[in-house]
Amino acid sequence: MSIILDKVDYVYNGGTAYEKRALNQVSLKIQDGEFIGIIGHTGSGKSTLIQHLNGLLLASSGGIYYNGRDIYEEDYDRKELRSKVGLVFQYPEHQLFEPTVFADVCFGPKNLGLSRKESELRAFSALRGVGLPEEYWYRSPFELSGGQKRRAAIAGVLAMKPEVLILDEPTAGLDPLGRDEILNQIASMHRELNMTILLVSHSMEDVAEYVNRIIVMNQGSILLDGAPKEVFRYRQELEAAGLSVPQVTELMQELRDRGIPVSPEVTTLKEAKEAVLQAFSKHRQA
Amino acid sequence: MLRDITIGQYYPSDSILHQLDPRVKLMGTLVYVLSLFFFRGVSGFLAVTLGLAVLIRLSGVPVGYMVKGLKAIAVILILTGMFNLLLTPGEPLISFGAVKITEEGIKSAAFMVVRLTYLVLGSSVLTLTTTPNRLTDGLEKALRPLNRIGVPVHEISMIMSIALRFIPILVEETDKIMKAQLARGADFESGNLIKRAKSMVPLLVPLFVSAFRRANDLALAMEARCYNGGMGRTKMKPLKYERRDGAAYLLLALYFAGIIALRIWLKF
Numbered sequence: 001m002s003i004i005l006d007k008v009d010y011v012y013n014g015g016t017a018y019e020k021r022a023l024n025q026v027s028l029k030i031q032d033g034e035f036i037g038i039i040g041h042t043g044s045g046k047s048t049l050i051q052h053l054n055g056l057l058l059a060s061s062g063g064i065y066y067n068g069r070d071i072y073e074e075d076y077d078r079k080e081l082r083s084k085v086g087l088v089f090q091y092p093e094h095q096l097f098e099p100t101v102f103a104d105v106c107f108g109p110k111n112l113g114l115s116r117k118e119s120e121l122r123a124f125s126a127l128r129g130v131g132l133p134e135e136y137w138y139r140s141p142f143e144l145s146g147g148q149k150r151r152a153a154i155a156g157v158l159a160m161k162p163e164v165l166i167l168d169e170p171t172a173g174l175d176p177l178g179r180d181e182i183l184n185q186i187a188s189m190h191r192e193l194n195m196t197i198l199l200v201s202h203s204m205e206d207v208a209e210y211v212n213r214i215i216v217m218n219q220g221s222i223l224l225d226g227a228p229k230e231v232f233r234y235r236q237e238l239e240a241a242g243l244s245v246p247q248v249t250e251l252m253q254e255l256r257d258r259g260i261p262v263s264p265e266v267t268t269l270k271e272a273k274e275a276v277l278q279a280f281s282k283h284r285q286a
Numbered sequence: 287m288l289r290d291i292t293i294g295q296y297y298p299s300d301s302i303l304h305q306l307d308p309r310v311k312l313m314g315t316l317v318y319v320l321s322l323f324f325f326r327g328v329s330g331f332l333a334v335t336l337g338l339a340v341l342i343r344l345s346g347v348p349v350g351y352m353v354k355g356l357k358a359i360a361v362i363l364i365l366t367g368m369f370n371l372l373l374t375p376g377e378p379l380i381s382f383g384a385v386k387i388t389e390e391g392i393k394s395a396a397f398m399v400v401r402l403t404y405l406v407l408g409s410s411v412l413t414l415t416t417t418p419n420r421l422t423d424g425l426e427k428a429l430r431p432l433n434r435i436g437v438p439v440h441e442i443s444m445i446m447s448i449a450l451r452f453i454p455i456l457v458e459e460t461d462k463i464m465k466a467q468l469a470r471g472a473d474f475e476s477g478n479l480i481k482r483a484k485s486m487v488p489l490l491v492p493l494f495v496s497a498f499r500r501a502n503d504l505a506l507a508m509e510a511r512c513y514n515g516g517m518g519r520t521k522m523k524p525l526k527y528e529r530r531d532g533a534a535y536l537l538l539a540l541y542f543a544g545i546i547a548l549r550i551w552l553k554f
Binding site: 051054056079082083086087088089092094095096097107108111112142156157160 | 491
């Protein structure tokens with residue numbers, strides 16, 4: 001089970017004054033069960049890229065293969081693809097429309113042609129999955145707070161039971177607490193349901209702690225692709241692309257520059273604590 | 287998906303039409319529209335076609351881009367054509383039972399379709415070559431005399447420019463919501479009329495909510511910057527006529543006189 005992109009190009013508004021090349025020869029392989037962060041500055045093509053993965057945008061040239069099948073084949077069922085590759089857009093709460101949260105979450109499964117009972121069962125477990133308290137389920141989505149609306153919207157995609165879940169900036173506009181809650185929830189979905197997850201973000205801080213692979217986009221191309229520790233080694237390249245390494249990594253690298261022997265390959269606060277303690281104990285022994 | 291809607295949009299370029307004073311272009315559009323309802327016969331048709339072709343050529347906007355704008359009115363064009371074709375009284379040329387097609391019907395159908403097409407193409411030249419800001423300025427200044435008889439000219443032009451400005455925003459928003467619902471398995475294209483109308487609900491509800499939210503935000507932002515209408519407001523770049531504007535007025539007058547002359551003296 002995998003998604004393969006082969007030299008994908010995408011051009012917006014071809015042939016007019018507004019022409020813009022959004023993707024440039026993007027090749028990529030996504031394996032089952034991966035937890036990937038896609039990072040890039042505004043306009044780097046990350047949102048365009050993910051809309052190709054479920055066939056909402058069609059590449060200007062190049063090929064995309066889902067589980068070994070070409071999704072541009074004539075008899076390929078792209079509607080089914082969209083249920084396998086769930087996509088949560090930026091500000092997904094803007095798509096809520098039903099009178100109650102529960103009915104809205106049922107929308108996806110109902111579109112798949114499932115029975116009412118099955119749809120409701122799925123909505124039930126999806127809402128549980130995103131951790132939205134039951135007291136909100138039968139209220140109008142417009143009465144909920146921002147973070148709660150966002151959970152409801154994510155549940156709406158989750159209820160389709162996708163094999164791959166893509167989230168475009170799921171923490172945009174949330175306060176730090178809401179941000180951590182959503183990200184932890186996503187991480188636990190990855191652990192418990194063994195879902196393949198792609199997390200799009202412009203912030204290294206957001207993804208560094210959770211993902212096991214980072215793809216850095218710059219001007220429509222893939223700049224870096226690898227484990228977080230590998231990617232964060234390229235601090236200058238990242239800064240040139242308008243991105244920064246996580247603050248703790250930066251701190252560790254600064255400390256090292258000043259002659260304190262800590263590992264520069266630190267991405268989370270916990271690791272930083274270990275590294276500093278280690279450096280101290282070495283210091284004491286010496 | 288929906289990015290094909292070009293009505294009311296600005297197309298950046300620096301052609302001679304882009305540089306003209308917006309008041310000239312407003313006047314020009316008015317004259318052009320009048321001429322569309324004035325011309326008669328093949329000679330008039332040729333004259334109007336020539337005028338439109340010159341306009342499009344001068345605007346520097348690709349023809350394909352303009353023709354795309356017609357897609358939006360395709361349904362209206364077809365309906366108008368059908369009604370004129372089938373419902374115009376006269377000598378029947380062909381008849382299938384109750385359906386009669388007359389010579390007059392064919393003529394009036396052809397003329398109406400041509401008129402509507404030219405109307406949309408010609409007036410889109412105005413918005414394609416004029417930024418919403420300049421358009422508002424032009425309209426406000428051209429209509430200023432009406433202020434004296436109590437017409438709220440500034441408010442009208444402000445409303446118009448906001449409406450124009452919001453077309454691309456709402457199109458983009460529609461596109462986004464459509465994609466989001468497609469990602470949840472929605473289907474906007476298949477099924478009969480009732481099913482399709484129903485499938486619009488997941489699109490329209492969020493669209494209305496967002497339109498109201500945006501309108502509210504805009505009103506707040508305007509108030510926060512002390513907007514209080516046109517009273518005593520000055521412009522950073524006031525409109526000033528230049529020589530090319532005079533020349534354009536002259537050409538317009540000649541064009542209009544030509545159309546009238548054709549109508550009076552040439553009967554075919």
